[in-house]
Structures are given as C-alpha cells and as structure tokens.
Amino acid sequence: MVYNEQHKLILQTIMHEGFLSENKAKELIIKLFNDNKVVSVINQINEKLQPLNMLIKKIQCEITGQLYWILISTVLDEVTRFQTEFSKNQLALLRIIFSEIIISNNGCIQSTVCLNLCSSSDVKMSKADAEDFLEDMVNRKWLIYKDGYYYMGIRSITELMPYFKATYESNLNTCYLCKQxxxxxxxxxxxxxxxxxxxxKKFIMVCDPMKCPNCNTVISDVDLSGIQDDSILAEEDTSKVKKSSRKVLRNKN
Ligand SMILES: [Zn+2]
Ligand SMILES: [Zn+2]
Structure with missing residues (x-):
C-alpha cells in the first residue's frame, strides 16, 4: 500500500481531535482502505512523520483499558505547546489538579475537591468557569471523569510525561508488569x-487466581469488569481471544 490521500485523512482526524480511539481508527480504516490493519496504516503514516520529528503513539486508558492513538512530538518540549493552549488561570488550576492526582493514594481526586481548587489564591476562577473548563478537559482526554472522581487522561499521560518526570520523579509509580x-x-x-x-486483566488470563508476581500474595478485591482488553484484541486474532477469555470466565464460576 502506498501513502496516499486516505493516510492523510487519518492523520488529519488525529490532529483535529488530538486523539483517535482504536475502535474509531478501525472503523475509519475499514471505510477508507477496505482493510482493518490499523497498525500497518499507522506505521506508514509514522514513516512520513519521522523527518518532522512527530510520531503517532499508542496509549491505553488506565481507567477503561481502551486503546487510543495520539500524535506526539519527539523533540519539541510538549509542555511548552500545552501551555500556549490555556489561559494563566486554567494552567494554574490544571497544575494543582495534576499535583493532587499524583500525590493522592490512588491516582484520583474527588470532583468536589477539584472544583474547590478554583478558589485557591493562584487560580482565581469562578466555579461555573471551572466546571466548564473541567468538562472540556474531560472531552479532550486531558482528564478522565468516573463516578465522582477525576483521573489522569490519556493525553496528559502521553504528551506531558516529560513534565511529570521532571516535576514529580520521586512520587511517580511504575507498573510491575509493563514497567511504564x-x-x-x-x-x-x-x-x-x-x-x-x-x-x-491480561495477567489473569495466565495466572488465575491472581497472585502478585513480585511476592506471590493473592491479589483480591480488584474489579476488572469495567476494563476492556483492547490491547489483546489489537494484537491477536479476535475470535481466538474471545474464546479463551470465555474459558477463563467459565473456570472462575
Ligand atoms: Zn502496566
Ligand atoms: Zn506483592
């Protein structure tokens, strides 16, 4: 397949929205290419983006497990670009929210606490303005909202990681399984x-009941029912995985 107008359309969609979900990418690629090979189409676009120091990167949502494609710069300071998108007050509020999420025990902040941050001395934003701004942040995937809590959004995780690493290095945790x-x-x-x-969710398919791979303690009290296994579906034969996950579920009951 040669790089063509269809590839450009995919790139434009990602640039316009700031992200593209795996499901939408698949839908779009089937429509444009009559083919569902998302990875190979994205790889072809990335070949063209490389001289421009840009890259379309895959990221999985920490809350839903859903996969997304995000365009990032490989050299420019992402944080600088991010700063030009928002007003001084909006940036001040975002910085406090990010900080609260990172120093919290479970990577989230209660929405009522979040709204009250708008009255802190360096933000000076009305509650109504803060509400609108937070909704916009959720729609654009800088934050995630679920059941009364705000979490780190996929775009923040992908595009602002250099900022988080530089600012909160000692407070950041790493996943034992994927090392991210x-x-x-x-x-x-x-x-x-x-x-x-x-x-x-992937680990339980090979280790059920689930035991900590570091110390062998049984991991209980974790609800994985709302987590999609998008990454598995993207990497392997869909029908095969569906069958094997059904088997895991049956064995559990
Ligand atoms: Zn992980
Ligand atoms: Zn352990």
Whole structure:
C-alpha cells in the first residue's frame, strides 16, 4: 500500500481531535482502505512523520483499558505547546489538579475537591468557569471523569510525561508488569507493588487466581469488569481471544 490521500485523512482526524480511539481508527480504516490493519496504516503514516520529528503513539486508558492513538512530538518540549493552549488561570488550576492526582493514594481526586481548587489564591476562577473548563478537559482526554472522581487522561499521560518526570520523579509509580509509569492502578497489599488494571486483566488470563508476581500474595478485591482488553484484541486474532477469555470466565464460576 502506498501513502496516499486516505493516510492523510487519518492523520488529519488525529490532529483535529488530538486523539483517535482504536475502535474509531478501525472503523475509519475499514471505510477508507477496505482493510482493518490499523497498525500497518499507522506505521506508514509514522514513516512520513519521522523527518518532522512527530510520531503517532499508542496509549491505553488506565481507567477503561481502551486503546487510543495520539500524535506526539519527539523533540519539541510538549509542555511548552500545552501551555500556549490555556489561559494563566486554567494552567494554574490544571497544575494543582495534576499535583493532587499524583500525590493522592490512588491516582484520583474527588470532583468536589477539584472544583474547590478554583478558589485557591493562584487560580482565581469562578466555579461555573471551572466546571466548564473541567468538562472540556474531560472531552479532550486531558482528564478522565468516573463516578465522582477525576483521573489522569490519556493525553496528559502521553504528551506531558516529560513534565511529570521532571516535576514529580520521586512520587511517580511504575507498573510491575509493563514497567511504564502508572498514575492509577492496583497496589499489592503485601509488597506495595503497583499494577495497571489493564495489565492485570491480561495477567489473569495466565495466572488465575491472581497472585502478585513480585511476592506471590493473592491479589483480591480488584474489579476488572469495567476494563476492556483492547490491547489483546489489537494484537491477536479476535475470535481466538474471545474464546479463551470465555474459558477463563467459565473456570472462575
Ligand atoms: Zn502496566
Ligand atoms: Zn506483592
């Protein structure tokens, strides 16, 4: 397949929205190419982006497990670009929210607490403005909202990681299974090792009942029912995985 107008359309969609979900990418690629090979189409676009120091990167949502494609710069300081998108007050509020999420025990902040931050001295934003701004942040995937809590969004995790690493290095946790930085996940009650929920979802397919791979303590009290196993579906034959996950579920009952 040669790079063509269809590839450009995919790139434009990602640039316009700031992200593209795996499901939407698949839908779009089937429509444009009559083919569902998302990875090979994205790879072709990435070949063209490389001289421009840009890259479309895959990222999995910590809360839903859903896969997304995000365009990032490989050289420019992402944080600088991010700063030009928002007003001084909005940036001040975001910085406090990010900080609260990172220093919290479970990578989230209660929405009422979040709204009250708008009255802190360096933000000076009305509650109504803060509400609108937070909704916009959720829609654009800088934050995630679930059941009264805000979590780190996929775009923040992908595009602002250099900022988080430079600012909060000692406060950042790493997932034992994928070795990537983690903001929200499950902590082993014995050795305090962290895991992404989506990594545990894959892990339970090979280790059921689930035991901590670091200290062998049984990992209980974790709800993985809301986590999609998008990454598995993207990597392997869909029908095969569906069958094997059904088997795991049957064995559990
Ligand atoms: Zn992980
Ligand atoms: Zn452990």
């Amino acid at each position: 930085i983690l903001f929200h996940g499950k902590k082993c009650t014995n050795c305090e090792t962290f895991f992404h929920l989506y990594c545990l």
